[in-house]
Amino acid sequence: MSTRHLIERLEQSGVLSKEEFVELISTSADEDKEYAKQRARDIGDAYFGKKIYVRGLIEFTNYCKNDCLYCGIRRSNGNAERYRLTEEEILSCCEEGEQLGFRTFVLQGGEDAYYTDERMVELIHKIKERHPDCALTLSIGERERESYEKFFRAGADRYLLRHETASDSHYRQLHPSEMSLAHRKNCLRQLKEIGFQTGCGFMVGSPGQTAETLAEDFLFIHELQPEMVGIGPFIPHQDTQFANEAQGALEQTLFLLSLLRIMQKDLLLPATTALATIHPTGREQGILAGANVLMPNLSPVNVRDKYSLYDGKVCTGDEAAECRNCLQRRVEGIGYEIVVERGDHPSRH
Ligand code: SAH
Numbered sequence: 001m002s003t004r005h006l007i008e009r010l011e012q013s014g015v016l017s018k019e020e021f022v023e024l025i026s027t028s029a030d031e032d033k034e035y036a037k038q039r040a041r042d043i044g045d046a047y048f049g050k051k052i053y054v055r056g057l058i059e060f061t062n063y064c065k066n067d068c069l070y071c072g073i074r075r076s077n078g079n080a081e082r083y084r085l086t087e088e089e090i091l092s093c094c095e096e097g098e099q100l101g102f103r104t105f106v107l108q109g110g111e112d113a114y115y116t117d118e119r120m121v122e123l124i125h126k127i128k129e130r131h132p133d134c135a136l137t138l139s140i141g142e143r144e145r146e147s148y149e150k151f152f153r154a155g156a157d158r159y160l161l162r163h164e165t166a167s168d169s170h171y172r173q174l175h176p177s178e179m180s181l182a183h184r185k186n187c188l189r190q191l192k193e194i195g196f197q198t199g200c201g202f203m204v205g206s207p208g209q210t211a212e213t214l215a216e217d218f219l220f221i222h223e224l225q226p227e228m229v230g231i232g233p234f235i236p237h238q239d240t241q242f243a244n245e246a247q248g249a250l251e252q253t254l255f256l257l258s259l260l261r262i263m264q265k266d267l268l269l270p271a272t273t274a275l276a277t278i279h280p281t282g283r284e285q286g287i288l289a290g291a292n293v294l295m296p297n298l299s300p301v302n303v304r305d306k307y308s309l310y311d312g313k314v315c316t317g318d319e320a321a322e323c324r325n326c327l328q329r330r331v332e333g334i335g336y337e338i339v340v341e342r343g344d345h346p347s348r349h
Contacts, residue, residue, distance in 0.1 A: 003027040007036050011043070011262050015222045021215035024259070033255050040258035040290030043265050048292045050336045053268070053343030054327065055104040055137065056097035056298035056320070059307035060085040064110025066141070067176045068164075070206060072237035072308040073110050079239045083303045084114060087123055093298045093320075094127055098134060100324045101340040105131070106160065106295060108139035115140065117147045121154040128155035135342040137199075142183060145190045152194050157344075159191045162201035162230055166220035167213040174206060188224055197345050199228030199268070204256055205248025206234040214256070218263065227345035228293075229260055229267055232274030235310035250279050254289040261290030266346045268293050277314045283327075284334050293343065294331070296323040 006024040010016055016024065027033070061084040062073040073080050085093075094105050105127065109115070115123075120140070127136055138151060139160035148159070163184055165171050171181035191198045202217050203209075221229060233248025253275055260269060270293040271286025279285065283294060297304060297315055304316040315323055331338050 002029055003032050004035055007032060007039065007259075007262065010259065011039060014263055015219075018212075018215045018219060021218050022211045025214045025218075025256070026211040033251065033258075036255060036258040036262060037289050040261035041288060044261055044269075044290050044292055047266050047346065051292070051339045051341075051343075052287060052331050052336045053104070053293045053341065054102060054324075054338050055106045055270075055293065055295045055343075056093070056100075056102035057106045057108060057295045058085070058090060058093045058097075059108050059297070059299045059303070060090050061109035061112040061115060062307050063112040063114065065113060066111050066179065068179070069174055069176070070203070070234060070237070070240060070242050072239060072310060074240065077239045080308065081306050083306050084112065085300070085303065087126070089300060090123065091126060091130065093300065094131055094134070096320055097298045098131055100321055101338070102298070103133060103340060103342045104135040104137060104158075105298070106137040106139055108160070111141040117143075117150050120147075121150050124151060124154040124156050133342070135344065142187045145194075148187075148191055148194055148196070152196060156196070158197040158199070158228070160199040160201075160228065160230060161188055161191065162199075162203075163188060163217075163220060164202055165206065165209065165213055166202075166216040170208050170213045173208040185220070188226070192224065192226070197227040197268075197348065198224075199230055200224060200226045201228075201230035203234040203248060203274075204231055204253040205246065207242055207245045209234075218259070221260070222263065225264070227268055227347070228270070229264075230270055230272060231256060231260070232272035233278050235274055235277060235312065237308065237310045247278060250275070250282065250285070254285055257286055257289045257291055268343070268345055270295050273297070273313060273315065274310065277310070277312055281330075284330055287331070287336060288334060294327055294338070296320070296327055
C-alpha cells in the first residue's frame, strides 16, 4: 500500500503519530522512497540552496570510560591502541583546517577523564582565540550540566550527542546497565537550554532496531527540536560482541535522511563517514537524499586508524588537504558546492 499520503502529511504538519511513523518507515514501496528523496532534496535546496557546509572533525582521544556494546573504542576492547592528541596537536589541526577553508571544528572523542572540564575550557579558549571566525562543536559525551555551562561560556557553539535510540529497551540492548537513556536525553535537553546548537542522532540498522524504535526516534527528535541530527549505518566492529551482526543498509539510511529533512526542514543533516564506508558514493547519495553537511577528518593521519568505531572506515590514509579536494570534486559532481562558512543553523543567522 502506498504511504505517499503520510509523506505529504509529514511535510505539512511536521509530525505523525507513532503508528503512522511505523507504517511509513516500514514501507517497501520504491516509488514512495523516490518521492521522499525528491521532496527532501527540494526542501533542502529551498532552505540552503546548493550550499554544502563542511566541519573539520578532530578525533582527539580514543580513551573511553564507557562500554557501549557496538563501539570499537569501548573500554573493554583490549585490542584498541589508545591515543590522545596533545593541545598543540589539536591546535595545529585547527590551523591547517582554517587554511583549507573550514570554519567549524568538531572535537570528538571517547569519554576521557584526562580531558577534565579545566583542560577542555582552556582548549576551547585557545581555539576560539586563534580562530574567532570559526564555530566550535564538542562531541565528548555525557557530562554534568555545570560542565556544559562552562564549555558554553568558554565559547563552544555546538554540541553533538547522539541519543543512539529513543527506546528504553533498545537502549539497554546496546549499552551496559550503568548507562541510561534517561540520563542521555536529559543531557540533550540541558544542552539545548544552555544555548548550544544541539545535535542528537542514531545508527541505522543497529542490532535490535525496528520500525517501532525508529518511530520513537522520530517522535523524540520532534520533541527535542535539535538543530542537527546525525545518522549513519551501524557497521560491526570485529572486537565487539556485535562483530557478526549485519550492517545497516544504504537505502534505509537514505530514506530516513529524507524523512528527517521533510519533518524538520531547516535541520543541519550530515552525510556521515559511515555512509561513505558502506558505499563508494554514500556521501553523494546522502546529499541527494537531503543531507547538507559533510564532516571530513582533520585528525593527524598517524592516529586516524586508531579512532576505530567500526571496521573498514574510509579516508584514514588521506591528508586533510586531499580529503578536502576529493570532497570538493564529489560535491561539484552532483551540482552542489562546498562553502567557506560557519554554517550555523538558520535560526542563528
Ligand atoms: N563519546 C562521544 C562520541 C561517540 S562516537 C559520545 O558519546 O557522543 C560518535 C558516534 O559514532 C556514536 O554516537 C555512535 O552513534 C557512532 N558509532 C559508534 N560505533 C559505531 C558503529 N559500530 N557503527 C556505526 N556507528 C557507530
